[in-house]
Amino acid sequence: MKAIISLVLALHGIFSLIGITYAQSQSTDRTKLIEDAKREGKVMVYVSSNASDAKALKAVFEKKYPFINMEFLSSGKDALLSKYLLEVRTGTYLADVYQSSVFPIMNLLEKGLLARYHSPEREAYIEALRDKDGYWNGMYLNALTMAYNTRMLKPDEVPTSYQELLLPKWKGKMGFVLSHTEWYFAMLQMMGRKGPKVHGSLEQAKYPGAHRLLIDESAHDGRRVSVAGVPVSHRRGGVQKAGAPVDWVPLDPWFVYPIGIAVTAKNSHPAAARLYVDFILSAEGQTFMRTLSRIPARKDVLPNPPRLMEGRKLFVIKPASSAVYNKYNKEMLGYFR
Secondary structure (H helix, E strand, O other): OHHHHHHHHHHHHHHHHHHHHHHHHHHHHHHHHHHHHHHHOEEEEEEOOOHHHHHHHHHHHHHHOOOOEEEEEEOOHHHHHHHHHHHHHOOOOOOOEEEEEHHHHHHHHHOOOEOOOOOOOHHHOOHHHEOOOOOOEEEEEEEEEEEEEOOOOOHHHOOOOOHHHHOHHHOOOEEOOOOOHHHHHHHHHHHOOHHHHHHHHHHHHOOOOOHHHHHHHHHHOOOOEEEEEEEOOOOHHHHHHOOOOEEEEOOOOEEEEEEEEEEEOOOOOHHHHHHHHHHHHOHHHHHHHHHOOOEEOOOOOOOOOHHHOOOOOEEEOOOOOHHHHHHHHHHHHHHHO
């Protein structure tokens, strides 16, 4: 009996020592990362979000790490990808970090343009929102849904599913954002090949445009419903405060896809890049993301308001290769353009 107790005590001591050693190693690695980043003094971030978000992130990051100058280049996801790939072809590698929809990030991953980085913060994210090999991680979510004109529809008149939009009464009263192929992917992944049949029936929604145009038009012309591609958190409060009579429909399931963040494979500031990624993925960074009207991807940081995620049945859109993305983007445009 004494031998068993001695063995248990010995094992407890060994595991405690391992834990202490691991913690010390983590602390040492963190200290070295910060020292290396301080020597580099700069990080260049390519972002597909708007410039105001990038400026806000720059301010909060530089406040925490005043020895690093964060520079950024902001553009739409397709234009940003084209620019970066052109730079790569000319042997120019300016970006240290790349932030965009997970679909362009998959394109970069296929081409070997991303570095593997297992951030210590990644365990706070569900598996669907992080690459299993560590090449990218979700930083916030876009939730795609329907929006409606509150001046023209009462709450009990609002369609509660995509299937309801097939009814004749909605013909000619819908708008559609062509820049969100992600919604088309979600429909295909949820409905299988039945998806295109629904899309074909929704051809009556031919109304291309960007978020702001769609919202403005739904507020001022006869269109009552925007069919897809409205990120429910994106400037939601700002649009309503500006007086646009727009509200969102809580659909089930809730289509979401990650805006990802990744370290580039060839860069000039590898330590600063990793430090920036760690900050964005931390609870502090994700809490700040919430102030930008974004839905945090981290599971222990709820959005504002929490009901955007609480109690929702999430359908995380699976990323796809660039070939598959291009195929379905062309197919979607064939239906709705």
